Amino acid sequence: MTLNTWIPVLALMTSLIASLVIFALPEKGYRLRTAVNLGAALLKLGLVVVMVWGVFRGVGYGVSFTMVPGVTFVLKADAFSMMFAGLSAVLWLLTTIYAVGYLEDSPNRSRFFGFFSLCVASTMGIALAGNLFTFFLFYEMLTLSTYPLVVHRGTEKALKAGRTYVIYTLTGGAVLLLAIAWLHGVVGDLPFREGGHFTGSDPDIHRSLTLIFILLVAGLGVKAAIFPLHGWLPQAMVAPAPVSALLHAVAVVKAGAFGIVRVVHDVYGVDASSALGLLEPLAWLAAFTIIYASVRALWQVDLKRRLAFSTVSQVSYIILGVSIFGPVAAVGGLVHLLHQGIMKITLFFCAGNYAETLGIHRIDEMDGAGRRMPGTSVAFTIGAFGMIGAPPLAGFITKWTMGSGALAVNMDWVVVVLVASSLLNAAYFLPVLYRLWFRKPAAHWPHERQWGRLETSAWLFWPPLLTAVMTVMVGVLASLPFSPLSWAELIVLREYSP
Template sequence: MSFASALPLLTLMTSLVAALVIFMLPEQRQGLRTLLNLTAAVVKLGLVAIMVAGVFRGEDYSISYTLLPGVEFILRADALSVMFAGLSAVLWLFTTIYAVGYLEGAPNRSRFFGFFSLCVASTMGIALAGNLFTFLLFYEMLTLSTYPLVVHRGTRKAVRAGNSYLAYTLTGGVVLLLGVAWLHTLFGDLPFAATGHFQQVDPALHGTLALIFLILITGLAVKSAIFPLHGWLPTAMVAPAPVSALLHAVAVVKAGAFGIVRVVYDIYGIEFAYALGVLEPLGWLAAFTILYGSVRALSQTDLKRRLAFSTVSQVSYIVLGVTLFGPIGTIGGLVHLLHQGVMKITLFFCAGNYAETLGVHRIDELDGAGRRMPLTSIAFTLGAFGMMGAPPLAGFVTKWMLGSGALASGMLWVIPVLVASTLLNAAYFLPILYRLWFATPKGWSQERRWGRLETHSWLLWPPLLTAALTVLLGILASAPFSPLSWAELVAAREYLP
């Protein structure tokens, strides 16, 4: 086993080993734990960077192991996987920093960071999975490792949220299992391969394949919170802010969306899926979810709940992009996978900062917070504008690509959906921004002070950096190795020549 082929495994192992060691650490070894967390995050980032460079040069990192006769465990770094792995690696680093600051002095940190690392390990596994079976493995592992994070606070409300989370995701997992097993029975092991497997399949099987597609997507739609399977997401808001950030930006919802990408592109193949006629209904559903999530977000008074419904809406952009037949739509969907992550994590970091510093949870308590916490509020503003798709931020690039993709594939109805969604986004984000910047402060009863800075410095830097990233991803969208350029690379490989 050469170093190159071991790279995906090593990447996975960094967080897995970190998780195990952290579990073993006594609760009070805070410094060591932090060091360990950060080292693992940085090492992982480095490994992913090596893989990104390698994949760009055309190298293929892959490692496989026979789990059962006919069932392989494959870890493989292709263009698509390093895209998602890169997102996870970058955002994990930020979230770790944030979480260390956030949980300072709180109980159960060993457990928290252990499962936190496990969660990221699962996400990495999902990114690097080389076939459906391996994907499923990590997909379920993610469900399990996230549960303790969701119920972390141990309140009755948190525990109830955990119930709802499990009820949805485990059921989704079981449905997905069925789909994967069925495909396996019919076709054996299916490694992810650009352009898919079913080009030459017997037309008699088309009906079955469409049904399996439905099953697979249903299983994946739970995590990606597509209507009507989104119910768990807003309730899971009781989790600590770094968890919500991770849940919404990288781990859970993205795992679902990434799975849909994999199934459509690397199992069915976009051309075949299109020919099968399963893309368009999915597109409609995604479009509906986009609007539904936004409409529901309007009426939320809790900041994190509003953000949660916004996620419901935004993640469906990815799915919508996937269903647009044509490279531009693909690019739009894939880019949003990354861009949404960066923007949404910024928003959740900021929401966490408001809660931690000012004790603010409801939107109407945010009046004048911009003056008290200008940096956090700038980050929030950038994130919110990004979500609306305002240029030159990351969200604009996505929206533009989705719009162009829709036109290129002749799905004109997508444009009004995008427009309506943007209007709704504006309608639920702008009032928040107004309160932040223009409303008169009413004072905060649970305000805490941290020296010179507006909040704990570990809480301040991550949102600032991700907000800066939101700007850079938009402004430098066409630079080499930007998500957009990378998505173009991926899209170029997914369509038949």
């Protein structure tokens, strides 16, 4: 037992223990709770940074033990897990800061922050899971810990959304469990391994492997919101803004997408998946989801719902990226895991700011909000342009890499999808920006609150600006080491030449 075994466990424990402490704290212990929260988030970030550095130099972090006869519980840090862990650690910190401001003076904060930390702990577990069994453990824990957040407001509408959420995710979980158990029955306990396990596997099991793959994708596709399993996501928008941000940018949808990448890369292996003919249909499905959700987003009048459909569309970029059989496109897909997270959380933070400061929920109420809240609106604009894919922002890097990757393997139709999607993105974001900046404000905001010098509470003001700056930075500095793009290249390098 060296320190290296313990670091992943510690990274997991920081938020788990924080959650338990927060539950135990009294509702009124405001300062202490904030301190525990931020302290744990910083500590976790530190641990993740240590692991990122270690993984880069090839240090192995991991711990495993036999949990149920025949199955092991494995925590292991590899390049891909560090990408997700890094994303969740950074955004946990920012979202916590944001949530402290957002929920000021609202009831049930102990409960909220407790489950919030639990949710982050699950995300960490998903990132560090070393086999499908362990992955499933945390995947279900994530479902359970996000439910109280979705229904946090306690209104009938929130409870209805929570119900939809649970029905979708638990059913998806059951399908996933079936797939994992079946796979275990066929081939035994498989650790995640770069290059996968099934290259040159016995042809007798190919039929089962194909069916299991379909079940795996169906189970994971619920959280990744692949069409037609995306129905829960727009409904879940009734949750408070920090939760929407977390659901969309970090935890839930990414857990699904992350799982699909794991299955393709580290269980089946790209070669085997491609040889079984599984990647092409997946690519078509992802492409359809991208276009379909973008079209749906056009008609949404509620800002958060429009963002939600945008998420459905954007997450499928990741899946499209890994299902194109070629390293460059895979880099594009993986890097979008981070890019989309940063951009989307910016947008949700901003949406939350509009709602909290001015009472704006609908897009037609946003006229002229840019002059009232310039900081937030600049951040929103950067996020939106990033999504559209304007150079040199994060989204551009994704689309460029993915497009060139697709061309390299002669899948020209992907470029058509990317262009169409960008046009649609522009079609649903530009009108919002136009209203923000160029329309005259209405006489009254629906529900305005004043906060001293800044346009809104400082807790709410800085996180979106920070993530907006990050959106620019990851685009501009994409070629530096440790940028998301370089890290994604490292992952793909290890995958394609194990």
